[in-house]
Amino acid sequence: MILAIANQKGGVGKTTTAINLAAALAMRGKPTLLIDLDPQSNSSMSYIDIRNAEKSMYDVFVDNAIHLADVIVPATSPPNLSIAPARIALAKLEQRMVGELDAPFRLKDELATLNGRYSHIVIDCPPALGLLTINALVASSHLLIPIQSSYFALEGTDDLLETIEKVRQRPNPELQILGVVITMHDKRTALARDIQDQIRKVFGDKVFRTVISKSVRLEESPAYRESIFTFAPESSGAAEYYSLCEEVIDRA
Numbered sequence: 001m002i003l004a005i006a007n008q009k010g011g012v013g014k015t016t017t018a019i020n021l022a023a024a025l026a027m028r029g030k031p032t033l034l035i036d037l038d039p040q041s042n043s044s045m046s047y048i049d050i051r052n053a054e055k056s057m058y059d060v061f062v063d064n065a066i067h068l069a070d071v072i073v074p075a076t077s078p079p080n081l082s083i084a085p086a087r088i089a090l091a092k093l094e095q096r097m098v099g100e101l102d103a104p105f106r107l108k109d110e111l112a113t114l115n116g117r118y119s120h121i122v123i124d125c126p127p128a129l130g131l132l133t134i135n136a137l138v139a140s141s142h143l144l145i146p147i148q149s150s151y152f153a154l155e156g157t158d159d160l161l162e163t164i165e166k167v168r169q170r171p172n173p174e175l176q177i178l179g180v181v182i183t184m185h186d187k188r189t190a191l192a193r194d195i196q197d198q199i200r201k202v203f204g205d206k207v208f209r210t211v212i213s214k215s216v217r218l219e220e221s222p223a224y225r226e227s228i229f230t231f232a233p234e235s236s237g238a239a240e241y242y243s244l245c246e247e248v249i250d251r252a
């Protein structure tokens with residue numbers, strides 16, 4: 001399964017979902033690769049010291065001599081997790097690739113060179129619908145959309161759905177929406193419950209049963225380069241991301 005985690009809205013829990021879902025899959029014994037396509041490099045930094053990473057996804061995109069396998073490094077833990085790191089240079093990618101007709105297909109072509117080494121590939125996308133997210137959507141079998149439980153939760157989802165439809169029409173008819181996950185939910189408030197109902201009305205059974213609650217532990221764990229499962233194994237975040245992982249495996 002190649003799973004893009006995308007939503008062009010910023011700060012909705014894409015990275016938190018990508019890093020913890022990838023860890024949960026790896027802990028279930030699945031050889032998992034986490035690809036960071038965000039110039040902010042948040043998911044890379046959650047598992048490795050990117051100063052030590054000589055090459056990044058930027059090099060994979062712009063240098064024909066550098067392939068995906070050349071930039072992959074093992075995560076500090078868990079054992080089955082590997083990382084393809086991002087660097088701030090990715091922010092220049094779009095300008096750099098103007099006029100290159102195969103630009104949206106670079107990631108897909110690179111994934112083909114891995115020869116099935118990973119059973120699960122999780123791609124963390126940046127908060128935009130530009131070339132990087134398009135590369136992820138073209139290369140993926142499935143898409144997971146995190147939606148933050150907040151007043152403007154559904155704003156922008158039309159643009160995302162329109163982009164998905166365009167990608168499906170031509171470059172990737174196989175792309176399926178695996179599901180929508182509600183993040184940063186505060187079950188004590190009536191507003192959050194209303195928002196949840198609204199999201200379920202729009203996306204129906206695409207919405208995962210598992211809802212990710214607001215949790216300080218989930219915010220803290222990346223700073224210690226740990227997933228929630230080793231950082232706070234007894235926390236609600238650990239239980240919820242474990243349960244999301246079960247649903248992801250069941251649906252794929």
Ligand SMILES: Nc1ncnc2c1ncn2[C@@H]1O[C@H](COP(=O)(O)OP(=O)(O)OP(=O)(O)O)[C@@H](O)[C@H]1O
Binds near residue numbers: 015038042185219
């Ligand atoms: N369930 C949660 N509870 C509390 N804080 C959370 C939760 N999920 C994410 N956060 C925090 O909210 C902020 C945004 O989350 P995250 O980085 O995962 O979003 P994102 O969609 O990847 O953002 P960007 O669009 O900038 O890439 C981060 O500081 C993160 O630690």
Ligand SMILES: [Mg+2]
Binds near residue numbers: 014016124125126
């Ligand atoms: Mg992010």
